[in-house]
Amino acid sequence: MSDRTAIGVGMVGYAFMGRVHSQAWRSVGAFFDLPLAPRMAVLAGRSKERTEAAAAQLGWAAAETDWRELVNRDDVQIVDICTPGDSHAEIAIAALAAGKHVICEKPLANTVAEAEAMVRAAASAPGKSMVAFNYRRVPAVALARRYVEEGRIGEIRHVRAQYLQDWIVDPEFPLVWRLQKDKAGAGALGDIGSHIVDAAEFITGQHVVGVSALTETFIKERPLAAESAGLGATGTSATGTVTVDDAALFIGRLSGGALASFEATRFAYGRKNAMRIEINGSLGSLSFDFEAMNELWFSAGGGGFERILVTEPEHPYMDAWWPPGHGLGYEHTFTHEIKDFLEAIATGADPTPSFADGLRVQRVLAAVEQSAADGSRYTNVED
Amino acid sequence: MSDRTAIGVGMVGYAFMGRVHSQAWRSVGAFFDLPLAPRMAVLAGRSKERTEAAAAQLGWAAAETDWRELVNRDDVQIVDICTPGDSHAEIAIAALAAGKHVICEKPLANTVAEAEAMVRAAASAPGKSMVAFNYRRVPAVALARRYVEEGRIGEIRHVRAQYLQDWIVDPEFPLVWRLQKDKAGAGALGDIGSHIVDAAEFITGQHVVGVSALTETFIKERPLAAESAGLGATGTSATGTVTVDDAALFIGRLSGGALASFEATRFAYGRKNAMRIEINGSLGSLSFDFEAMNELWFSAGGGGFERILVTEPEHPYMDAWWPPGHGLGYEHTFTHEIKDFLEAIATGADPTPSFADGLRVQRVLAAVEQSAADGSRYTNVED
Amino acid sequence: MSDRTAIGVGMVGYAFMGRVHSQAWRSVGAFFDLPLAPRMAVLAGRSKERTEAAAAQLGWAAAETDWRELVNRDDVQIVDICTPGDSHAEIAIAALAAGKHVICEKPLANTVAEAEAMVRAAASAPGKSMVAFNYRRVPAVALARRYVEEGRIGEIRHVRAQYLQDWIVDPEFPLVWRLQKDKAGAGALGDIGSHIVDAAEFITGQHVVGVSALTETFIKERPLAAESAGLGATGTSATGTVTVDDAALFIGRLSGGALASFEATRFAYGRKNAMRIEINGSLGSLSFDFEAMNELWFSAGGGGFERILVTEPEHPYMDAWWPPGHGLGYEHTFTHEIKDFLEAIATGADPTPSFADGLRVQRVLAAVEQSAADGSRYTNVED
Amino acid sequence: MSDRTAIGVGMVGYAFMGRVHSQAWRSVGAFFDLPLAPRMAVLAGRSKERTEAAAAQLGWAAAETDWRELVNRDDVQIVDICTPGDSHAEIAIAALAAGKHVICEKPLANTVAEAEAMVRAAASAPGKSMVAFNYRRVPAVALARRYVEEGRIGEIRHVRAQYLQDWIVDPEFPLVWRLQKDKAGAGALGDIGSHIVDAAEFITGQHVVGVSALTETFIKERPLAAESAGLGATGTSATGTVTVDDAALFIGRLSGGALASFEATRFAYGRKNAMRIEINGSLGSLSFDFEAMNELWFSAGGGGFERILVTEPEHPYMDAWWPPGHGLGYEHTFTHEIKDFLEAIATGADPTPSFADGLRVQRVLAAVEQSAADGSRYTNVED
The missing domain is CATH 3.40.50.720 (NAD(P)-binding Rossmann-like Domain)
Structure with missing residues (x-):
């Protein structure tokens, strides 16, 4: 070293x-x-x-x-x-x-x-x-991508993606920066919806080409956060307006012809960080839930779903870690990301996801917002 | 007796x-x-x-x-x-x-x-x-309705309903009557989508008031079924056109303000009869999957989901059956249905779901088809 | 017909x-x-x-x-x-x-x-x-037997069987006949322990050849049941002695060399009818829990466990019932049992489990009681 | 800092x-x-x-x-x-x-x-x-201990502990040091059985007071590891004798009167690091499996098991980490261990588990070996 x-x-x-x-x-x-x-x-x-x-x-x-x-x-x-x-x-x-x-x-x-x-x-x-x-650097998500690339689930028909959290169900939860459009850009849509759009595109190798959407802000006024109100830790009775979405639902089509549904919400009580994606193809299916991040579920040919504990040395990133069955946590997705980034820098390769990939996700989010504003009309994602 | x-x-x-x-x-x-x-x-x-x-x-x-x-x-x-x-x-x-x-x-x-x-x-x-x-007569579904009525999940924010099957993934599966519009009316939408619309309305006590939809027929031509082709069991090489949807996705709003998503498909390889519904409210959440029909999952106040084995005598219909833990099967939903129907006849009460309830579901399906035909535009469900 | x-x-x-x-x-x-x-x-x-x-x-x-x-x-x-x-x-x-x-x-x-x-x-x-x-007539259990017969899990090394219930945790639960040795013969051991011994022998095709055991009666006095006390539904303050075991644990060896563990208890709070068995072999493993009776879990070659929904027409007994994914309940195990019994009568075959099979289970239970009485000493099961 | x-x-x-x-x-x-x-x-x-x-x-x-x-x-x-x-x-x-x-x-x-x-x-x-x-420093295990201390499961009746792995099922797996008694002391018993004995004692706050045991070595000869054979990476056809147990089963009693069962094996094909423990008490039950290490399952009063995602700030160690739902991995159990050790050093407290705790586990293992050698006779653990 x-x-x-x-x-x-x-x-x-x-x-x-x-x-x-x-x-x-x-x-x-x-x-x-x-x-x-x-x-x-x-x-x-x-x-x-x-x-x-x-x-x-x-x-x-x-x-x-x-x-x-x-x-x-x-x-x-x-x-x-x-x-x-x-x-x-x-x-x-x-x-x-x-x-x-x-x-x-x-x-x-x-x-x-x-x-x-x-x-x-x-x-x-x-x-x-x-x-x-x-x-993308959850080993189970990377393994899902590998299975798709290897053709193990065939032609993709369905993507079913959700990102469910519950940290703002309480109406007394304050108006933090993530609930302000000028700081955060969007609410659940931008913060967590962006992750499932990227994951869907990454695993399938396809693009979201059009969407139809609904968004909602369930709690429209919230207490100002202590800091925003210029106060100390004792809080304030002043309130402010939530300027982002609390939840976004959209359905759409992928470039390869699959139907996809997406839901991002911070109001799914009991779901803490349920970033989930299921993909159904002509030969098999894959299913993932980040709340059990070391597992990938795989069905071949319509058989039962196999719970793959993604901790074997042959699984993505896993030869660097512990023996089988000794799982990783949230932080290791970042370790993997930085490892890949450093390798790309060293070899001169272009790291992924690129800024262009990020822009494409941004355009999907923009199409979602436009569709939601326009009576859920199907809206093409800009190329 | x-x-x-x-x-x-x-x-x-x-x-x-x-x-x-x-x-x-x-x-x-x-x-x-x-x-x-x-x-x-x-x-x-x-x-x-x-x-x-x-x-x-x-x-x-x-x-x-x-x-x-x-x-x-x-x-x-x-x-x-x-x-x-x-x-x-x-x-x-x-x-x-x-x-x-x-x-x-x-x-x-x-x-x-x-x-x-x-x-x-x-x-x-x-x-x-x-x-x-x-x-509606799955004890776990009836228990979910009871919990909602008792206010245990509070104001409903989200409904997430899916009915996933896989019996026609194979393109060689024949053109049975369920794939013909003149016989079946619709495909996955009418056959299984109708169930999740009814379940969502039953459990929440609310109506679907508008939808935005996508539908798709993945396999457009299929072998004629032996009977349709006028042949014996040896089959035929003749094909016919699938005139119904293979899958339908729609998002919408309920009368009480909740956001809802629905997906009905016969192309989710590995999912056999996954009639699923999750409901998130301001006080808790409920989750159900028919593939584990004796279980209802309940989260109170954002806590973990409790797996309720719906086999206790105090659970709907269950005092008639076996000791706790001795589950029921698919057929018993019909036993319960007929029990309720006979009781309504005897007492002069109006049984539910009524034909009017069935009509309302039909109107949701019609709105789905209209929205799908009309660029996924948000379409109000006729009153 | x-x-x-x-x-x-x-x-x-x-x-x-x-x-x-x-x-x-x-x-x-x-x-x-x-x-x-x-x-x-x-x-x-x-x-x-x-x-x-x-x-x-x-x-x-x-x-x-x-x-x-x-x-x-x-x-x-x-x-x-x-x-x-x-x-x-x-x-x-x-x-x-x-x-x-x-x-x-x-x-x-x-x-x-x-x-x-x-x-x-x-x-x-x-x-x-x-x-x-x-x-034995749970389709998933019969499928487990089929897999063993087909050699799909190889040579058997481990059997891990439990039958967990909780219906007498409450010390006020009365002294029903199942808690009286003269009526019931034994407690958890005879009532539910017998089932897991039979299931282990059935699935493996081997016999329990020796055991080492512990038994316990946690609640030694209980209120007399109304009927036993010669009283009406209003109950009684009289108590009687529990003369059977509340729980039995035993470990042992099978005729083919496998190690086995068994636990039967009515004091596993929250477990309603958890009749479970897992079998590990040199080529794979099988796992079953009656609380999810339509599922069999199978691992091949050390891979992840596949959740087989045992509702396909090729699964034991299942061609008589509903389409895939439409599960059975507790009662159907008896339907299957009687079907097999009638067929044996008609064809002149010897139905199984025979009285001799029942006797063998009885001898295992007797060895358990003897070992428990004798300082857990390893006790051979009588031939 | x-x-x-x-x-x-x-x-x-x-x-x-x-x-x-x-x-x-x-x-x-x-x-x-x-x-x-x-x-x-x-x-x-x-x-x-x-x-x-x-x-x-x-x-x-x-x-x-x-x-x-x-x-x-x-x-x-x-x-x-x-x-x-x-x-x-x-x-x-x-x-x-x-x-x-x-x-x-x-x-x-x-x-x-x-x-x-x-x-x-x-x-x-x-x-x-x-x-x-x-x-002990898995947050879910520490939470289980907290629940027991708070009396949430009442008087303990049952402990059911397993540590299942599968890394030596293959008879060609070499004779590494962990399979040699002079290096490792014992096999599965010492390596992983020690963990479940300690976990059982930690969570219950009780001691194992006596055991009855069976042990087995399924594969008695194995290829020498390249290093042991004095060879390079190309291996060797020489074999050596496995001098430790492949699996150990034991049942026993805790100081508070509970019945306990333990199983440690490296031959449970498909189980990678299934360190599991379930505890049943007079008021509730707790269940844990390291393969889903961020989850603790809790049943109160015989109700369904709640899946607690142990990632909330009020859970042990978790205020130091990420927002709810962002789980930890294997390595963090060591981070917690060292944090506690450093705090004990700084404050002059005695860290736990102490060497005396380790000795007590050792004595349980010794009693297991003695019982196994002595016809599974119930053997008291030395004080």
């Missing part, structure tokens, strides 16, 4: 996504034989004090309070963007312009226009770019 | 539905303390020989080759219609006109117009009428 | 077992093409009034208050014994002596001596005899 | 256990607010080259080829023992004598005598000591 080339990483943002990305950067080299040795150079955040504390805890060598400084540091070759969607485009474009490689959290941007600008920037920049749809 | 009033039953049709109805008529009195003792008087079918053999095997005292004779027999007070949908209206209307009680297999009819005529006939007739959406 | 030979049946006892046997006798001919047409001739019980009411409800043509009368009636060719274990031997031996065929509920008897007498009687009588271990 | 006291760690062994311990040492500080900051000072192994490579990959600052050097280094305050069981006692006793804190992989030792010596050494040494039964 001592003779691997070091590569400096700068990360912007240290909330949920920043914490899990940090763990991936910290761990990836201990499990995978990598051509590049990531060095956790610098973390950027707005508050000096908090950013420095986060850097210390998460293992970053330095802290910056301006992402522009980070993007231009000589000891940074990779910029990892873990901020809300409203700043993705600006940071990514600046980082690419500075010659850096960029990995950007999903959804790629809050608007199609921003995403298009990012794709253009990526196309003309020397650095590699990747959008962090981490669920 | 000896002092119960006997009531004569005549059944039309002796295929799949006829067999299971017969078992219910034969068994119901041994388990439920009924006010009326059904007498299996007569079975009608087209072929004399086959009808007589079926009557002997299934326990009917006599056989008729013309349903009109059956409908007018003095020893028949109840007419049970187990034929394909294209003859429901004619038989039911005649039976009602003859003063009989009528229980009719689902879907109520092949067209809204026929269903409307049936509802009119039922409204003015002395006899009771019922449409046989048997899944 | 009209030309089938009728065969008269007399049943002794009309409680839980009598009710489910009646349903089987009533239904079997409608589903299976039988060489013999059972006629439900006569039911015997102690109370004239209750027996007549039961006969009327369950469909028996006549009632007797003395089983000896029943056994000697000319219109009875089959005697079906559904009484507690203390009367099995006497009734069965008398019925065999009278030239009748006998089907007897399990366990075969309350003692090995009684069971031996029954086997001797069966050996010298013209009638056929069968002990009613109905779980 | 910068003001935390650093504490140096030296680890012996870098195979499976060493790899996962390393990841825990590396990660623990990023998730838990610890009073001590572990410094990964030195790794010891036999081969200089391999140890140095492992140290580089796993993040240890230095390498030693003699564990005695490691144990005496000034920059080491904690010794982490990840070697096979035959060296545990020697290393642990030396480390304790050198004033170090010691965490030792399970089973504590290969013999009761060694374990006793370790307990004596621990009792008189200033350092803290802990045996690494990591399954």
Whole structure:
């Protein structure tokens, strides 16, 4: 390992996504034989004090309070963007312009226009770019893709995808940034709907070509979060308007002719992170639920579904880990993502999902919003 | 039991539905303390020989080759219609006109117009009428309804219903009557989609008020069935056109404001009779899958889902059966249906689901077909 | 069907077992093409009034208050014994002596001596005899046996069998006959432990050759049941001693070299009728739980377990029933049992499980009791 | 974090256990607010080259080829023992004598005598000591313990524990060290049986007081592993004798009166790491299977089992991790273990499981072996 080339990483943002990305950067080299040795150079955040504390805890060598400084540091070759969607485009474009490689959290941007600008920037920049749809790196999801590629389920007829959560069922849950359109771009649709669109496209190798949609905001006013209200931890009685969807349902067609249904909601009480996808083909079927992330269910030729515990060395990514039956957790999807990203950088390959893949997901989300606004009319996804 | 009033039953049709109805008529009195003792008087079918053999095997005292004779027999007070949908209206209307009680297999009819005529006939007739959406009588489904009525899941936000089968994935599967529009009215939509629409309305106590839909016929030509081709068991190379949908997907809204998604397909390889429904409310959730028909899953307040084995004496219908843990099967949904029908007749109550309930389902199916034909536009369900 | 030979049946006892046997006798001919047409001739019980009411409800043509009368009636060719274990031997031996065929509920008897007498009687009588271990006729269990016979799991290494119930966890549950040694012979061991011993022997085709055991009675005094106390429904404060085991655990060896573990208990809170068996072999494994009775789980070559929905026409007994995915219930195990018994009578074959099979189970239970009494010492099962 | 006291760690062994311990040492500080900051000072192994490579990959600052050097280094305050069981006692006793804190992989030792010596050494040494039964730190297992402590399942009647694997079903699998008594002490019994004994004692808070056992070695001769045979990767036709058990079954009693059954095997084809435990009490039941490690199943009052997704912030250890529904993996049990160990060191508390707990498990294993050798006679566990 001592003779691997070091590569400096700068990360912007240290909330949920920043914490899990940090763990991936910290761990990836201990499990995978990598051509590049990531060095956790610098973390950027707005508050000096908090950013420095986060850097210390998460293992970053330095802290910056301006992402522009980070993007231009000589000891940074990779910029990892873990901020809300409203700043993705600006940071990514600046980082690419500075010659850096960029990995950007999903959804790629809050608007199609921003995403298009990012794709253009990526196309003309020397650095590699990747959008962090981490669920592609669940070993069971990657195995599903492998089975489809090998033709084991034949021609695909149905995709049935859901992403069900329940963290805002309580009307007293506050108006956090994810419920504000200017910050988050969209609600359940953008945050979790984007994941199942990407997963459906990844596993099937097809594109969503048109959709018909319904969206809904069940709770229209919520208490302001303490921070938004300019208050301390004691809260406030002021309320604000939820400006994003609470749930989005859409049905559509894939480029290969399959019918697909999608549902993203934060109001499925009892479902915590049920990112689920089932695919039915002419030769077999596959089924996955992230709440049991180490399992892939496979039916061949109409037989019963086999529960494959995706922990065998021949399963994607799994030769790096533990003996069969010793499962992985959520964080390892990021470890795999960063491993693949580093390998792409080292070999000069284009990492996937690319910014263009992220843009395509964005266009599906835009078509969903347009259809929902337009009486659920079937709406083609822009090419 | 000896002092119960006997009531004569005549059944039309002796295929799949006829067999299971017969078992219910034969068994119901041994388990439920009924006010009326059904007498299996007569079975009608087209072929004399086959009808007589079926009557002997299934326990009917006599056989008729013309349903009109059956409908007018003095020893028949109840007419049970187990034929394909294209003859429901004619038989039911005649039976009602003859003063009989009528229980009719689902879907109520092949067209809204026929269903409307049936509802009119039922409204003015002395006899009771019922449409046989048997899944309402799965104890777990009835328990789900009870939980909703008791307010245990609160205000309903989501309904997620699927009916997945796989019996026609093989393109060599022949063009049976269920794949012909003139006989069956519709394909997966009418046959199994109708069940999940009814179940959603039953459990929630709400109506589907509008839908946006996609339908598809994956295999457009199929070998003629031996019988249709005028041939013996050796088959034929002739093919015919599938004139119904193979799959139907629709999303919509319920009268109480919930979002709903429905999928009916015969192309979900590995799913045999997966009639599934999940309902998420403001206080809890319920989930059911007919492939594990003795289980209802219930989450209270966002907690984990409890697997309720619906075999306790306090569960719907279950005090008539076995000790806890000794589950029921498909046939018992019919036993329960007939028990409820007989009780309604005896007490003068109106049995449910009524023909009007069946008509409402028919109108949902019609709205689905119209939406699918009209670019998936959101289509209101006729009142 | 009209030309089938009728065969008269007399049943002794009309409680839980009598009710489910009646349903089987009533239904079997409608589903299976039988060489013999059972006629439900006569039911015997102690109370004239209750027996007549039961006969009327369950469909028996006549009632007797003395089983000896029943056994000697000319219109009875089959005697079906559904009484507690203390009367099995006497009734069965008398019925065999009278030239009748006998089907007897399990366990075969309350003692090995009684069971031996029954086997001797069966050996010298013209009638056929069968002990009613109905779980052999769960289609999934029969399929497990078929897989073992076909060599699909190879040489058997492990059997892991449990029968878990919870109906006497409450210390206020009364001292019913099943908790009294003179009536029931044993507790959980005899009632449900016998089923898993039989199932293990049936599926593996091997015998239990020795055991080491622990038994326990957790609640040693219980309220007398109203009936036992000579009281009405209002109960009593008198208590009596539980004279049977509440739970029995034993480990042992099979004739083919496998290790086996067995557990029978009525104190597994939340488990209602969890009759479970898992078998691991050199080529694969099988797993079954009666609480999901339509499923068999099969692992080939160490791969994931496939959930086989045992509802396909090629599965045991299933071509008589419904389309795939339309499951069976508890009662159908009895329908299958009686179908097989009638076929054996008609063809002159020896039905299984035979009285000798029942005796062998009895000897295993006796070895369990002896081992438990003898410091869990490994105790050979008598040949 | 910068003001935390650093504490140096030296680890012996870098195979499976060493790899996962390393990841825990590396990660623990990023998730838990610890009073001590572990410094990964030195790794010891036999081969200089391999140890140095492992140290580089796993993040240890230095390498030693003699564990005695490691144990005496000034920059080491904690010794982490990840070697096979035959060296545990020697290393642990030396480390304790050198004033170090010691965490030792399970089973504590290969013999009761060694374990006793370790307990004596621990009792008189200033350092803290802990045996690494990591399954106690599965959040679902810790939650089960909490439920028992809170009285939620009442008085315990049954423990049903299994640890099922399948990695040596193939008779061609070589004679690795885990199959040699001199290295491993025991087979499935010591390696995985020890885990379920510890888990049963931990969750119930009771001790195993006596056992009756059967053990078996199904495959008695195996190919020598390439290394053992003094050969390269091409293998060998030489075989050697398996000197440990392949499977161990035992039943027994707990100090509180419960009945318990245990099974440890490496021959359960299709079960990869099925470490399972179910506990039935007078008020409820708990059930766990490591193959779905983020789930705990709980039945209250005989109701259905609730699937608790153990990912809520109020669940043990889970406030340090991700939002609900984002599960953990195998490695995190070690992170939790080390977090608890560091906290015990900092506060002066005695960490659990202690060496005395490890000794008690060892004595259970010894009683199992003695019973198995002695006709399965019930054998008291030494106090």
